[in-house]
Amino acid sequence: MKYANNILETIGNTPLIKLNSITKEIDATVLAKVEYFNPGNSVKDRMALKMVEDAEADGRLKPGGTIVEGTSGNTGMGLALAAIVKGYKLICVSNDKQSPTKFDVLRAVGAEVVVCPTDVPADDPRSYYSTSKRIAEETPNAWYVNQYDNPSNAVAHYEQTGPEIWEQTDGKITHFVVGVGTGGTISGVSKYLKEKNPAIKVWGIDTYGSVFKKYHETGVFDEKEIYPYVTEGIGEDILPENVDFDLIDAFEKVTDKDAAIYTRMLAREEGIFAGNSCGAAIKGMLQLKAHFGPDDVVVVLLHDSGSRYVTKIYNDDWMREKGFLE
Ligand SMILES: Cc1ncc(COP(=O)(O)O)c(C=O)c1O
Incomplete structure (x- = not known):
């Protein structure tokens, strides 16, 4: 018999899928690492389990303990799967910009969800960064995960995602393009790939309203770059320790509107029903097309599933309200 002993054993080994239509204007072979094939429907299952x-x-985490994390949903889902199998409680703290669907999903897998306002500074006591820290301090036998600064986050991608991409491309990958939030995915994958072949170029996809691109280019943390934006999962108003700027060749910014439109195109043209940051990654990669030659192999990582965005990106009324659809 061939079976997994529990749901956690099905994490990883996601497929690499050639894009054929949305990439028409690009000479190179473009391959998508589609992470919604993980059991929690996102790449974050990998790092959630590794951190636990x-x-x-x-x-740091003791039997019968409570896991506390500030999460927009995907990390929470991975933590929830680990908590169920391993017997922990889970409290997820998130913000009101996220799809309500994400919270329902987390509650479905047994997590308690606390929702905080988005439009307050990170150091405000109401922010989800501050609230998650406070709940962790006040809850007995709790462990605060802190995916932003927890080194196990990037290590998971160094140990799994990077080697999978290297093996699946038979070492022929020349460029890696990926959205950046905590930085775990880009830093872990980049470290592995650049150790294998230092010539591989790694681009981070950022949003307008986030500090990454300017910080990478100038070394200046510019608060004027920070304003509310719509794209979920990428960009930050802080510098997480998991973003290793030395392992990133450049950042490219994508608008909220383009991220939304290209997320829909990915579903319609490739049959890949993916999340909001995936459209940003695809559009960012298209913006970089001048860098790719016919022999290049470009891998773009798609973080999560479209199912968490049905009331937003995949809803025409919401798209019109935001001015993303005529
Ligand atoms: C949908 C989505 N896209 C992109 C990212 C960014 O990934 P990372 O945190 O590894 O930089 C995240 C992480 O929170 C995410 O949930």
Whole structure:
């Protein structure tokens, strides 16, 4: 018999899928690493499990403990799967910009969800950064995950996602393009790929309203760059320790409207029903087309599933309200 012993054993080994239509204007071979094939429907299952197992191993997470995290949903889902199988409680703290669907999904897998306002500074006591820290301090036997600064986040991608991409492309990958939030995916994958072949170029996809691109180019953390934006999962108003700027060749910014439109195009033209940041990654990669030659192999990582955005990106009324559809 061939079976997994529990849901956690089905994490990883996601497919690499050639894009054929949306990439018409690009000479190179473009391959999508489609991470919604993970059991929690996102790449974050990988790092969630790794963070839990590392915390168990060094005693930060004890039997019967409560896991507390500030998460926009995907990390929460991965943590929820780990919590169920391993017998922990989970409290997820998030913000009101996220799709309500994401919260319903988290509650479905047993998490308690606390929702905070988005439009307050990170150091405001009402922000989801501050609230998650406070709840972790006040809850007995709690462990605060802190995916932004927890090194196990990037290590998961160094150990799994990077090697999978290298093996699936038979070492022929020349460029890696991926959205950046906590930085775990880009830093872990980039470290592995550049160790294998330092010539591989790695681009981070950023949003307008986030500090990454300017910080990478100038070393200046410019608060004037920060304003509310719509795209979910990428861009930050802080500098997470998991973003290793030395492992990133450049950042490219994509507008909220383009991210939304290209997310829909990906579903219609490729049959890949993916999340909001995936449209940003695709559009960012298209903006970079001048860098790719006919022999290049470009891998773009798609973080999550479209199912969490049915009331937003995939809803015409919402798209019109935001001015993204005529
Ligand atoms: C939908 C989505 N896209 C992109 C990202 C960014 O990934 P990372 O945090 O590894 O930089 C995240 C992470 O929160 C996400 O949930």
